[in-house]
Ligand SMILES: *[C@@H]1O[C@H](CO)[C@@H](O)[C@H](O)[C@H]1NC(C)=O
């Protein structure tokens with residue numbers, strides 16, 4: 001018998017393919033749903049989109065650093081899992097404050113730059129330059145720890161590996177090592193388990209007189225801030 005398909009056969013096959021398609025879509029979306037709890041498929045546009053549950057889970061967001069505003073905070077453009085936009089295209093884009101997540105580095109304070117008529121602290125510009133050079137345009141992963149009263153998220157940031165540096169670097173640790181970060185000691189501090197290591201690198205930087213520790217007498221950023229708070 002020749003293998004010819006009757007109309008009914010064709011319709012039947014069509015239904016089967018459709019059914020298989022629906023099952024496939026179902027399985028795929030369930031899978032993506034599961035994945036969405038761990039990695040973000042939707043872009044977290046700004047701090048307002050960070051939910052309490054993301055903070056509870058200490059979720060991590062990955063993206064590109066678009067700007068460094070001060071020695072201890074920066075703006076992150078989140079690139080979720082299924083984002084294939086090129087790095088150059090993202091970095092070349094005009095951004096509003098709403099398009100990026102404002103991140104405050106966890107556990108450390110950098111010298112204060114000039115603000116609202118207050119003079120800059122010594123080494124503030126060096127700290128800012130150091131952070132700019134180290135993370136601007138780079139890929140980082142940020143563990144979300146809390147939101148602060150300035151509308152930022154306090155996060156533990158890591159520079160992702162690169163071909164010439166196949167390991168990650170913790171940004172708060174590196175800032176402190178370079179002598180531009182001192183341990184943040186107010187009650188709302190978040191160390192993410194790094195306090196001992198931060199203490200170690202801070203005392204090392206002091207001993208070696210790196211960065212701001214070159215000064216004879218160092219006014220800690222916290223003291224400077226409370227002085228100007230009046
Ligand atoms: C930022 O987003 C908020 C809503 O989340 C909106 O009210 C506000 O106008 C936006 N601002 C800018 C500059 O786009």
Ligand SMILES: *[C@@H]1O[C@H](CO)[C@@H](O)[C@H](O)[C@H]1NC(C)=O
Nearest residue numbers: 141142143156157158170194
């Ligand atoms: C740096 O921060 C990340 C979170 O982004 C953390 O997982 C890692 O352990 C930290 N590194 C060090 C050396 O503490």
